[in-house]
Amino acid sequence: MTRFTDVAGQLTEQAIELPSWAFGNSGTRFKVFGSAGTARDPFEKIADAAQVHKYTGLAPTVALHIPWDKVENFEDLRKHAEDVGVALGTINSNTFQDDEYKLGALTHTDASVRQRAIDHHFECIDVMNATGSRDLKIWLAEGSNYPGQGDLRGRQDRLAESLATIYERIGENQRLVLEYKFFEPAFYHTDVPDWGTSYAQVSALGPNAMVCLDTGHHAPGTNIEFIVMQLLRLGRLGSFDFNSRFYADDDLIVGAADPFQLFRILFEVVRGGGYGNPDVAFMLDQCHNIEQKIPGQIRSVLNVQEMTARALLVDREALGQAQEQGDVLSANQIFMDAFYTDVRADLAAWRESRGLPADPMKAYLESGYQNKIETERVGGTQAGWGA
Amino acid sequence: MTRFTDVAGQLTEQAIELPSWAFGNSGTRFKVFGSAGTARDPFEKIADAAQVHKYTGLAPTVALHIPWDKVENFEDLRKHAEDVGVALGTINSNTFQDDEYKLGALTHTDASVRQRAIDHHFECIDVMNATGSRDLKIWLAEGSNYPGQGDLRGRQDRLAESLATIYERIGENQRLVLEYKFFEPAFYHTDVPDWGTSYAQVSALGPNAMVCLDTGHHAPGTNIEFIVMQLLRLGRLGSFDFNSRFYADDDLIVGAADPFQLFRILFEVVRGGGYGNPDVAFMLDQCHNIEQKIPGQIRSVLNVQEMTARALLVDREALGQAQEQGDVLSANQIFMDAFYTDVRADLAAWRESRGLPADPMKAYLESGYQNKIETERVGGTQAGWGA
């Protein structure tokens, strides 16, 4: 039986990247609710993200979204991040909010629209060079709403061409990471709807092109840990966007909807060599529509940490034996034993041993930071997804 | 075999209510695209809706949404509608866009918030009295995102109480129609998620409370025509919100995603006595996110008409015999024969015989109206879902 002390050492390897946009407002198509103290610019978002890292030690980097996080001088933003104790991470592009992109961007029938979208990615690569970011993440929010509206094949071919043009521009230590999504914002078809399409596209690009797996971007009933296994096996799992969902792409706090699924995913990450492996980036991509944002992010990284600890606790030797013997119930029990183990007290002690608060959430809530930002951040426009 | 001429007479009974909000902008949480000529106020929306009726003869009424369609004097709006050839219809309430409603409205734990939401419905009833509307439609966009966030039972009990208070206020010739929805904007639970809940709630209110069935508000794989049958059987089918969807509540043009499903639904409406029956209101509830709005509505009402014609063409006597004999393939073939019958030429001729254009879409596009509104409607704010 594996014990917490056996795995504690591996927990130091964990680093989870936070999305800057989690600190701005978000909502549904029906309503975006505001909340007191919400960040108003990229500097404030990064300051908030640094709070998550300060109390958990788990979130050393922050992903940016262009143009939402566009600033005059990215060098300043980079220094600001360092000053508050974090670093800048993945650069996310955005080709879904300009009027020209209504019917497509990298897939558009009009070459000038495609070029505009490609140029935007070139600009993102410039930002990466300024921020020292490794990954360019492309979520392709393209597709169609009505059968016949677009030529599925033509769009796929144009996508391949556009991606190749972008890929040529990235540096040798940089990566292009292509995210797939089942549906939304397009309803009839999406140009990169599944891992197979993302895999086929990035395979055609070259070794520095990888797949991003967002845990909320699958059809109902999809076995996500199987995809994790397969992408690790094929050497193309570049990153995770963690969140959770009950029905669609709900973007809820990771682990909130189905903690056992998160456990299974993290077990496959460990099993396949994706844990403690810099090639596989852990990121969050969530929307705190109704809950407080900084505490929401704290809860999220803690959930990932707690499930990682459980996943590491699986007695893989005993499990392997039961699997070999075809002992279905024993194998399942060994697996569940780790899931049902309450690691929270051990993790609290481990945190204290590293100079972190035993209860990061409590420490944050008592720190006065929330009250401070609610008082100070008056006026201006709260950050959101607006173009 | 039933022929078109046998059913043509019944087609005159068809009336489909248009949603005023279909003539304003809509979109996803990622982006609302604007479009030239979009209506800027309720008067312009109704003028646009009247175009749909002018060319199709199918859409004599327009549903309003409060507060989106709030005007100083509803009597003026009513007259305006009459002037352009339509009438005002169902009044839709809105308790999902005020900051107070972030965690609930009619179900909120705070009695003062509930009262605010009830008062809004009282205001809607006042509007109904001014507009001569029969139906108060309540879509309850309430629920929770996280397990434990709300007390499911307490919320349901408070809902019952709030609805009873509203129901008391409606006039004896008015109706309260309660719409259910599987998910969105809440992700973990919705307070009226299914027809069973809506049915249980309206049954407790009294005879003037009915269920509204929105064709996009079900779990994947749900047999919607079965629910149509059951609600007609139970005497509680108050109205339809027609649209279509591939995955979630996509709000696409009715019939666009699965025309055969629309056929089956309309067949059950006819079978169960819901066609030509004023107790069952036909309405659209759609979002023309990327397509033109007036043509989008014209296409929608034509789709409903074409499928109604096909549903009426089912040879029910022959079908009943095959069903009695347990002849599975013959029964299915009789059913499909009607679906596969191309009624478009017959409908075109029928339209002309009634003084309508054979091809309403073409007639609208050639009328110059679109060009006119694009030219004239400059400045101001295009209508949308904004509170």
Added chain:
Amino acid sequence: MTRFTDVAGQLTEQAIELPSWAFGNSGTRFKVFGSAGTARDPFEKIADAAQVHKYTGLAPTVALHIPWDKVENFEDLRKHAEDVGVALGTINSNTFQDDEYKLGALTHTDASVRQRAIDHHFECIDVMNATGSRDLKIWLAEGSNYPGQGDLRGRQDRLAESLATIYERIGENQRLVLEYKFFEPAFYHTDVPDWGTSYAQVSALGPNAMVCLDTGHHAPGTNIEFIVMQLLRLGRLGSFDFNSRFYADDDLIVGAADPFQLFRILFEVVRGGGYGNPDVAFMLDQCHNIEQKIPGQIRSVLNVQEMTARALLVDREALGQAQEQGDVLSANQIFMDAFYTDVRADLAAWRESRGLPADPMKAYLESGYQNKIETERVGGTQAGWGA
């Protein structure tokens, strides 16, 4: 914070009925695998079920399925059950395996087929009278595969009539419990596909007609605990068929696919007064297609017990306060705290204090019973679902 000792007393109230058919073979449409030692008749099934109760103290009764468990003398079977330490429970009818029922039974167009199905239920009531069973459970495996094949409305009306005839026959201390199922074995429509239909049908019968909720019988994404809440609120939750599923009606071990969902369901049972309430029967309905059957049932009842303990541990006072205050994250955390609490050691000690083995699975496996039945039960036909 609620502690285990605060809730231990309530655990004694738990009783989970086992399905006799879980001790026979089952499989998919592709293959039913046999296994050594499988029971060959109702007497052996009950002997096996008694083993589950012996080691867990949780399963004092066994449900029968007619005709699978038909014996010459039910009095003998009843005595046999008592001899091995259990009692006979719910009687399940079967109207899906006779050739006459190919296109329907209680809903068939042919009155003589309906009468045959009604007579079968009368026979089941006779069995109930002999066994002292309270509940007649009807799972209606009826529907159609092709649109047009059946008249949905006619079938529903005939169902109502058939059920009324059966309901008249049950004794005043007996109940008719109607189970709903989303799909399978019929694919296009099912006559009782959802809780709303079951509720509408049983409400029309009288106070002794209830709904059975099988946890595997819903569309993807359905919030099952909401239905539990609603049926308890409406006073019509008669029983549970527990199992778990990833995609369809997989009939896996309860809690195996989504333990957090089981927790949420049991929390609503407790919240709504359904726990320790004889009106709400807890039953299993599972298929051990590839795993050993007796250990499979032991694991199942332990899973229910463990999740019940966690559900009882929710600090409902603190939860209620957080809900009142609209503190989304705290309410969720209080809820999750109970779920993440590892109750296994406490339960082991509690079992020992009651003269039960700390580890029922281990005790069974070491008992030699499995070896005994594998040696002794040679020849004959292993029990299965065969008519």
Added chain:
Amino acid sequence: MTRFTDVAGQLTEQAIELPSWAFGNSGTRFKVFGSAGTARDPFEKIADAAQVHKYTGLAPTVALHIPWDKVENFEDLRKHAEDVGVALGTINSNTFQDDEYKLGALTHTDASVRQRAIDHHFECIDVMNATGSRDLKIWLAEGSNYPGQGDLRGRQDRLAESLATIYERIGENQRLVLEYKFFEPAFYHTDVPDWGTSYAQVSALGPNAMVCLDTGHHAPGTNIEFIVMQLLRLGRLGSFDFNSRFYADDDLIVGAADPFQLFRILFEVVRGGGYGNPDVAFMLDQCHNIEQKIPGQIRSVLNVQEMTARALLVDREALGQAQEQGDVLSANQIFMDAFYTDVRADLAAWRESRGLPADPMKAYLESGYQNKIETERVGGTQAGWGA
């Protein structure tokens, strides 16, 4: 506008392979209903299949399933097929009905079980050599029911190794076609659950390995025509298993559940060069659980033909222009115009011009064949899926 006469010539290219097992009994896990006249051996199945071809001219070949269709001398079977007017086609392997395969076959942890499964495929290749078949189709009914039961990664690696061994054995004019399936008979994970996995596996094998797309093997809401497009684009679409489904793998008559989906699929086949292309085999894989089998197959091939005709009728030039112009509604209308065109009378005339009956179903029903087999085929065991 494309006219029927423009596309009639292409219809002669259509050939749909029938599955021998469609002429035997099938059912659900609950019951397999028998039916009068059902074939009792491979010879009778092929005689029945020949009837479908006789009246439709669409089904010149029959797929075999080993061991269900094992005969002493395949040369005799081949001659029998020729005598009745058809040819033998794809050979389907079966590694899901032997007791040894309970926990896996090509993926099993035990090398001797894997070898047994590989040997079975070698035997199938021997059959192919005797029958002159080109394709070896492998549907891998392997997976696990419980998390932890199997090592997902180890199974995938063993699968790759087993497939490579089989692939080496096929002749240079033969192909290995790997079918994927979302779930069933395994419920937690399936070893080839999606097109991406099948594509990754066959790509690793070589140019003669292809993907088989069964239209019923996807998660709810999957856009199947997108996958058709992608596999054609990647050059790996080997064959179709046509059928239809409402919820799971219902195996209903193709086109019965969603005719518009079938239209969209066939349009992408045409668009991507898969029509009239021998590399893309059209096959049926269906279960006539309650309907008559020969008429069920006739209906199926007619449905494919009718939808193919509609798909060919799409005015691709006009469609392309509307797509280029971003005219969403016009593009959709052009697409729908073809779908709504009633081709049945034209097809009837076209059939007669080729010496076929205008109404193949009527011709078969009047031929007396059904009566003949019901009279003659008495005694013996009706064919089914039994090992």
